[in-house]
Amino acid sequence: MQQDKHPDYHPVVFRDRAAGYAFLTRSTAKSDQTIEWDDGKTYPVVDVEISSESHPFYTGKARTVDTEGRVARFERRYGGEGGAAG
Template sequence: MQQDKQPDYHEVVFRDRAAGFAFLTRSTAVSDQTIEWDDGETYPVVDVEISSESHPFYTGKARTVDTEGRIARFERRYGDDGAMT
């Protein structure tokens, strides 16, 4: 394995500002911004737009699509003769 070809793998904080959620992990992501973490160390921070704390699927606030209404509208418009041509 070529050592000079490997990306810099270091500790990074990913932060979702909308949800007030952040976690420390290892990554190759880079950032000019830094944050002081709970352990007193300073780490680069990457702001993300959505995380498991703010994603509608994980929070239970997902919208349901009105598929029944769409099917009924389609059948009204094009008829429901049941024949496939």
Template sequence: MQQDKQPEYGPVVFRDRTAGYAFLTRSTATSDRTIEWDDGNTYPVIDVEISSESHPFYTGKARTVDSEGRVARFERRYGEEG
């Protein structure tokens, strides 16, 4: 593996703008903006639109699809052909 072709892998803070939640992880993503973390160090920060804190699937606010109602509506509209 060629060392000069690999991106730098280091600590980065991802901040969810909608939930006001931030977490520190390691990534190859980079940013010019920085943030001071709880440990006193400064890390690059990347703002994201959605994370597990605000995604409907993880927060329990997901909309369920009534597939049985859709089938009944289809059969009512077009009738059962046999």
């Protein structure tokens, strides 16, 4: 195996500011900020806007936003009930 071919892969804490949740994993991400973890060691911390703790798909709070009524717009454009356009 060639040396210096792969990036530095190390433990990193990712912190979701929206949910107040942090998790320790391994990554190539770098950060100047550090945090002391539960095990007493200090790790670099990367702040993220959204994670599985705050993402609507994973929390079950997803909503479908139907601006202008997509079904109604489709029916206007391509014909109403059972009608074929053209």
